[in-house]
Amino acid sequence: MSAPLLRATHLVKEFPVLGTGGIVRRPDTFRAVDDVSFEINAGDTLALVGESGSGKSTTARLAARLLDVTSGTVELDGEDVTRLGRADLRRFRSDVQVVFQDPYSSLNPRHTVERIVTAPLLYQQRGIPGGARAFTRSLMERVGLDPDHSQKYPAQFSGGQAQRIGIARALAVGPRVVVCDEAVSALDVSVQAQVINLLRDLQREEGLTYLFIAHDLAVVRQIATRVAVMTQGRIVEEGDRDAVFDAPQHEYTRKLLDAVPRIRPEWEAERRRNAALAAEGAR
């Protein structure tokens, strides 16, 4: 078997926080990620699911080297990237890109879409194939945005549209790994379906590898090959998608699956019946 493309080993992240008690507040630390290890093979999608505040985003930021580890290692394609210097980090960034949770706050409000999506290439001192305008237009088309809006600012787009700008920016550098932190959460179902299909197509055609964070388990079921479940800074269960969904081992995973909101099955059945009847009647 080939080595995993992305490997995280014993990741720990501690944040300094103010302690409580007394008039003098002593500095204290909070362990947001507590000994997390995982591997992702090229062309696979590992979904990270779990409790809010359990450390999913922090784990993702560590793996993408946006945050320094307290301890542990991150390897890309067998190379230890945990302590890369500035120049090497630049190379790393063209391999690993991130799409964030908050669409507006992760996009510079004073920059146009064109400037936003071409910025990573400029930062990496790479040329823009075909020129900025044409390049931006084709990227916008790829993520289902109207290319005529390349000179608009983030605030002029709705939440879901803004999220697609973030995806376009990530794709701009032609990465091997894309870390998606709630990247489709703000999208309505129809756009969400488009973006999931887009992500899957890109994976099929270009062999992209994803670390995919989402709280929507139905979405995870659609896109993941493997699933890791986090709670309180630790991964409590990891396995193949269907194994985790169909035979969850950990109590927290079961709690999570039970809490998934569902449209009442009897409503669904009635709707399908009515739709079938209507189709019948039309014939």
Next chain:
Amino acid sequence: MSLLTVRDLTVTFPTPRGPLDAVRSLDLDLEPGGALGIVGESGSGKSMTSLAIMGLQPRAAKRTGSVRLLDQELVGMSEAELRRVRGDRIAMVFQDPLSSLNPYYTVGLQIEEAYRAHRPGTTRRVARRVAIEALERVHIRDAARRVDHYPHQFSGGMRQRVMIAMALSTEPELLIADEPTTALDVTVQAQILDLLQEIRRETGTGLVLITHDLAVVSEVTDHIVVMKDGVCVERGAVEQIFTRPQHPYTRALLDAVPRIDDEIGELRAVANEKNGGPA
């Protein structure tokens, strides 16, 4: 009397290609204690509707029509009066929690300020207790300590819960929640949705819930408005919408819902979707 009555609400932006209606001739009705869901694709005008109800539409936009809260007309009100209505009677949870919290103040201080603006004369001690209780209500662990943390020290879902805590601390008559649980894991989501139901029952707070999650809407709301391109294409009682959708767009939306138990296939994106973006 209806809690919220919206008539012929229109929000228009000037654009180089002429005026564009982000919301057009929209009517909404909500009873006290009722829950109205607004669904629709990205860019269909859901957030703009909620902003316009509160008079918070962008400066460039023009708002016309009527928005009545009980017997009070909000369109045409002075900014000072409106501010009082917003602090006191209508609370809103915004779609993007990070950009709606002030990064320079602790979350506790922000909840305290919101509460004290609503209840002048409240001491800091009392306001602080209210803030801690509000955080506990939305299931923030270790609330007494968390109250002194800054927004960036919270996860996305926790920030969203802070926003909800802040909105509920003033016991509003109307709560407008724009994707309030989008950033939350399903167990916290379930707790928050229960909390919203509990508050409706106990205080008669009316809820306008904007979300693209049709399963959530089906569990929480009693009436639904389906929006597309700024207009309402279908409205009705929740069961009616979910069992006998009339408009092709509503049907397509229901077909596109990813299902956790379904086999994996190409998801059906809603056909003929527009690319979106400002025209």
